[in-house]
Structure formats: C-alpha cells, structure tokens
Amino acid sequence: MTSINRIERILEGFDPVKNGLDGDFVLTKLTAMKGCGCKVPRDVLLQLLQTFKTDLVINNDEIDIGLDSCVIPLRHPGLRLVQTTDFFYPLVDDPYIMGRITCANVLSDLYAMGVSECDNMLMLLGIAVDLNETQRDIIVRLFIQGFKDAADEADTKIRGGQTVRCPWLLLGGVASSVAHESEIIKVDRAVPGDVLVLTKPIGGQVAVNSYEWIKNNKGKIEELGLDSSKIRKAFQQVCEQMSRLNRNAAKILHKYEAHSSTDVTGFGLFGHSENLARVQKQQVEFVIEKLPIIEYMDEIADRMIEKGGEGFRLFQGRSAETSGGLLVAMSMENAQKYITELSALDNAPAWIVGRVIAKTTDSFASIAPDVVRLSIPSSI
C-alpha cells in the first residue's frame, strides 16, 4: 500500500462515488458534533476532575491534567513517559483526510512538549452503527490509511487500539514517547518580555462549518450573502493545515529555547493561552495582539455578528481549532529565527501574535484593544 499525497487529495476534493460510496453519502452526518468542538467545556471538566485533585500528586515534574500531554517519571533513571490521547468525530467528508487529521491532532500534544519522537500510537475507532458493511469497509480502510500515512510521516508506528460500535463515527488515538528528560521542553518558563508565536492561522471552525452550510444549509449561505467559492478555498486551506504535522514546529523548539508551548485545539487561541499562562512559574499574562485568520473567515464572522450572532466568537479567540498550530513563548530574537526556519521547513507562514507581560489583573490572557486581524491566504 503506497501512501497518498495529502495535498493532491485535498485539492481534488472528495467524491463519494469515486470511492465506492453513494453520491449522497456524507461522512460528517455520522455525528452531531464536529472535531474538537465536541470537547466538554474546560470549566466543567476541571470541576468534574476535582474528584482527583486532593489525591493527585501534581509536582513540578508533572503537568496538570488539564494540559496537553502528561509527563510521567519512570522507574528508569532520566526517562519520562510522555503520553496523550484525543478522540472526536468526523469534521470533513474524506475519511482519508480525516485519518490524517486525527493522527496529526493526537501527535500534536507530544509536539507541544518539544517531543518529536513518538514511540507508539494506538488507534481508537468507534464505527457508526448506521453504516452498512460496504460503507463501513470503505470508510474504515480509508481512515486507517490516512492515519497510517500521517504516522509514517511522523516516523512512528501504530501498534494497537480498540474498535467498538458507536452511534457516531468516533475517531482518535493515543501517542506515547519514552523520552529522556532533556527531550522535553519545560513549558512553564514564560517571562515578561517574551513574545508569543502561532504556527497555524485560526478560523478552522468557521471554515469547517461554513463548508457544511454549502452542503446542508444553503439558506444560511444566502442569508449571509456568502461566496461559496471562497468557502471552498478556505476549506482546502483548513484541511491542509489540520493534516499538517506540528513536528517541524516541535523539533526546533529546543534550538530556539522556547520557554513555554502548547497546541491550539478545542478551547481556541484564547482558551489555550489562558490555560498555558495559568501554569507558568512566574505570574504572567498572555496578551494577544494579532489574529491570523484563514482568508475570508473573518468576513463570515463579521456578517454573522452583523446579523446578531456571535460569529463563532472568532475575534475573542474562542473559536475551536482542530489540529491547530503551536502557541510558543520565546524571546523576540529567537522568535524571528524560529519563524524563518519553520516557514522554510513547512512551506507555510507563522506569526508573532502577542507578548507575555507581568500579571497585574485577575486575568491570565487578554486580547489587546487594538488587536490586528491578519487575513491569511492558502499556501496550497
């Protein structure tokens, strides 16, 4: 089985008939929630996890359960188990690209810790009960191939997993690395004066949802007066970035002495900024001054707000991302070099989106009053 070129496949678009499915087959109908938008809200989660709090040992070497990967000291000197899991529902119709995205999204939590070598992946699969056997076989095979191609690209292997029947198609994985402590970035060392780098634009939820409207809710397209061809382009763009590994971004975190990093997913740029600022050793606040947004998605959000909506809370940085970029705190000088090197490696831009200041108020993160929106065109 040879791997499939993800860019070509994204640009070509998904044709169910060509893949052996009925013309009206829509993968995303197999769930009522999309991608990382299905996450249980952070405050609810933390409250529920209180059950653990009094008993869980959270020390300097271990990362709070609310953040990315867990890092576990082992019985073997110098070694740590770095581990993460994620599962969610289909948010694009091509099972192959969905497999790529799922794998990239799981790995991203390791990458956020600066760990670029993954020792093993498990694949988690809930097969929607509504699927007939033909559909199931086609979809699962394509999904697995996408997951595997992404794992190959990450130089790792899938050796295990679990498959159950489920009302919705459920997709996920577990990534584990047994790393020497020197491989792991200390993510709690942000200091006032650092800048914040973001490696993929936001607006993924807008792109995925507005593309859904083209398929299922033409009225919304008309009501907002949207341009379907621009939405299609944005959808290609988000598919590319969701299926792009954050591995290069992780590999050079060490070289440029990152002080702190996380990946941006379900809680949005603001939510993850807040989460990350909260666990820093110094009392700091992350201030977001720029919002790099997938082209045209800001316009959609604006139109929605004009009509009295919330526009996915995109401009508050609350719009969910799936397999979003890394958010990194480092010195200004290093940030510029990091961006230059990363852009060359990934053939995609990255930006300085804010800065770290000493904490003076109750809030751990804020959007600057004069925040600048950047409209980011597709690089494919």
Place this chain on the structure above:
Amino acid sequence: MTSINRIERILEGFDPVKNGLDGDFVLTKLTAMKGCGCKVPRDVLLQLLQTFKTDLVINNDEIDIGLDSCVIPLRHPGLRLVQTTDFFYPLVDDPYIMGRITCANVLSDLYAMGVSECDNMLMLLGIAVDLNETQRDIIVRLFIQGFKDAADEADTKIRGGQTVRCPWLLLGGVASSVAHESEIIKVDRAVPGDVLVLTKPIGGQVAVNSYEWIKNNKGKIEELGLDSSKIRKAFQQVCEQMSRLNRNAAKILHKYEAHSSTDVTGFGLFGHSENLARVQKQQVEFVIEKLPIIEYMDEIADRMIEKGGEGFRLFQGRSAETSGGLLVAMSMENAQKYITELSALDNAPAWIVGRVIAKTTDSFASIAPDVVRLSIPSSI
C-alpha cells in the same frame, strides 16, 4: 476522598435515589450495547486491519495487533513500552462499580503479559448527551472515583485523558508500562502437554443480560421461568469478578513459568483461546475440557436453547466476558501450584479448564465432546 469498599457496595446494590438521582434512572439505558459485547467481531476487525498488514513490521518481539497489549522496543536498551487501550459502554447501573470495572478491564491487558506494574493510565470518557447537568456530575464523579480506587489498588495513577460528548456514555482507558524485557512474559511458548488455567468463571454476559431482563423485560423472565433472586446473586458475583484486578494472577505468572497467557474478554473463552493458539511458536491446539460457569447461568442458557435460542453461545465459549479472567498455559505441576497460590491471594477459585495438544486439524481451538460444566457459586 476515601476509597469505597467494592464488595460492600456490590452487596448493598445501587440505589439511584441515595446517590442523588431520580428513582427511575438507569445508567445502562445510556447505550444500546453492553460492555465488551460492543466489540467489532474479530474477523471483521482483522479484515479491516489488512490495510496495515503489508506495512506493519510484525517480528518476534512485537505482538500481533489482534492481541491484548502491544510491546514496543524502545530507544533505551532492555526497555519495552507495553501498552493497551479499551473502551466500551456501561453494563451495570452503579457508575462507581462501572469505574472499577473499566479500570480493571484496561489493566487486564497488561496483566495478561505478566506486567504487574502500570506506569500511567489515561481515562477516556464520552459523556452521554442525554444527561442533564446534575446527572452528569453525579455519574461522572462516581465513575471517576471507581476508576481511581481501582487504579490505587493497582499502585498506579491516572494522569491524563480525554472527555467528549457522545450519544452513549462511553467509558475507557489506556494503560502503559515501561518495563524491562524480563518483566514481560513470552506469551507464545505453549507446548503440547501444557494445561490451560482460567482464573474467573465465564457467563458474565448471561448474568448482565438476565439482570437487565429483571429491570426491563419481565416477560422474558416469565417466559423462561427464571428465578430472579438467583439472577440477582449472579449479578453480584459478576460485578465482583469484573471489578477484581487480574494483578495477582499476573504477578505469579513468572514464578510458575507460564508459557502463554491472555485475558478473556469480548470474544469469549473460545475466541480468545483460538486467538492465543494461533500465535504460538509451536503448532498447537487449545482443547477446552471444562467450562466453569457462574452459578445458574448454565441453567438460563439451557432454557434459552430449549426455546430455540442460542443461549448466548455460552456452551460454545462464545459468550462475551468483560474484565474476565486470565487464560494461561503452563505445565500441570506448575498449574496446580499457581491455582493454590492465586486462590489464597484473591480469595476466589481458579481451574484447569483444558490442555494444549499438537495441532492435527485446521482448528486452533476446540471444545472437547465430553466437556464438563462446573457451576461456580459466588464467593462474596
């Protein structure tokens, strides 16, 4: 938070009102499938996994993806990552006991490899969309406490996980151990002359389902002329064994030189015997000569068969178990000592249920024509 005594809790029974829920609240209604019965059938799974086959490196050190844990050689000499995941749906109504069972079931795959030290657990949780906030908080807290109490008993910690919304309540976990290669049993060394030991009786699916009939399908109880009090007793028995860790059974595998082992879950005693026999270095067949069955469950299966049903295929060893016992191949002499020591440790019996013979036919496993049924009473 102090841990709850599982035996007392099981014997007391689950009262929704005492736990803050409505009197008619039934956890198991939050899914249409129960426990390991939700597994995708093995042949379907293997066929779907064909996508991997040509690319996956399966060598002597790595275990086929169809079996229990995966064992991954690491970059660090002598060390292996042993890892497993499992998730499924509620099959008992007490969220606390369900948490215990889920944790015991996940850990069991490590234990089947002789690995008794788990370095980390992740908790996987899909919160049913139908739950209101009060229900959600009560259920999730009880579930987490059960999961955590079992993890404590296993001397491990939960440090990570994922929580999403899902139509059904989805429960699961990941267990990982970074073990020295000497800690891991070679599970492919069964030889003709070995006997097969089983550490928990079968019939779990019958117990769980017949207990459901008492709640939701009284007609079935009447039709088959069943004794509800005997079913309630069997249900307590299965709750105890599902929530009992296979850790003691694992710890002494080394001492008694087990040649092969697995744990019995969704594919039933026969299915797992077949899977295990298939991967042995020598060409062997596992012959099952005894079926230790939870008391009264054989009678239920008999009545169902009399009425033209399949009786959960209990007597074919095809009835699904959740968090079932270990199935171990070892010498007769060691098996007797193993059973004596384990029975003392766990205060529960174990049995020699069959033997390993040289393979002469196409089949890897068989039920002896003169198979003997043992009726196993509850030990609580």
